[in-house]
Amino acid sequence: MTTHLEHHFDNLEQQHEAATLGMWVFLATEVLLFGGFFLGYAVYRMAYPQAFADATHHLALPEALPWYLKSIFLGTVNTAILLCSSLMVALAVHAAQEGKNRGVVRFLVAAIVLGVLFLFIKGLEYYLKYEEHLVPGLTFSYEGANPLVAQIFFSFYFVGTGLHALHMLIGIGVLAVIAWMSARQHFSAEYYTPVEMAGIYWHFVDVVWVFLFPLFYLMGLHR
């Protein structure tokens, strides 16, 4: 048990507290990274409210596609998948606190599978946007009014969801390492800090999506 205690800490409690604070300092930098993106989006949305609402409608409810391929459906399903994965990670941390390594592995594998499913659906959406000629810079064609502003909207869409997807990839890698460590009985009821820290990161990525979803799929859906 004491083997997990680094020499510069008095005890495991203090070490756990230091890790938690460090994690939140890192997340503060992440908040400001995504904050800059959301600020840019807010400035352009306020400058071109109608064009952005039209573009949101164009993104979420493309008329040419059946309902199960419309982004509003795929995006809602993806949000539910991410929320489920967050529940799995919360239950994995709970299992770790009780010293049940097998439970940690099971819940983390479930979260990883859900995360991969999310990225698969996201990839399908990107492919459909490519087919609809909605990728800025690549033969962008848009029938609505103000295609120039729509191009800015879709640039925000690809940068925002792309940055989020990158965080998902990193999160899946982190969860996989933690699952592997759990399978090797690395954690116990006394020492489970890495499981909790990985969980906090995964939940943060979930929070980012919670804001991306209304900004690109919902605001402007009704016309």
Add this chain to the structure above:
Amino acid sequence: MNKQNAATSHRQKNTEKSHRIVSTGVYYRVFFGLMVLLILTVAVAFVDAGPWGSAIALTIAIAKALLIMLFFMHVWYSSHLTQVFAAAALFWLGVLFVLALSDYLTRGNQWTTAM
């Protein structure tokens, strides 16, 4: 001496708090709340709420984010210092938005005419 005791007991309270095991019932209830909010926000998006549509969507998003932060990310159960660190992240985000928007929102529409 008394002061020292008070400080020690305060520290103990804090560390106990940070290591409190949250019951799985809390996680299931939070998850249920998140799913209800998801269904609600998608349903509202199809309804004509006029200028309130965006405000409702963002309010629901903030509610979901708070649920995740407080319970899934354990901020509710963390030490006061951790809570201050989490709040600081949101405070700086607020500074970023307030200062930048106080500029852009008071420029009239001059800067948009270029497009």
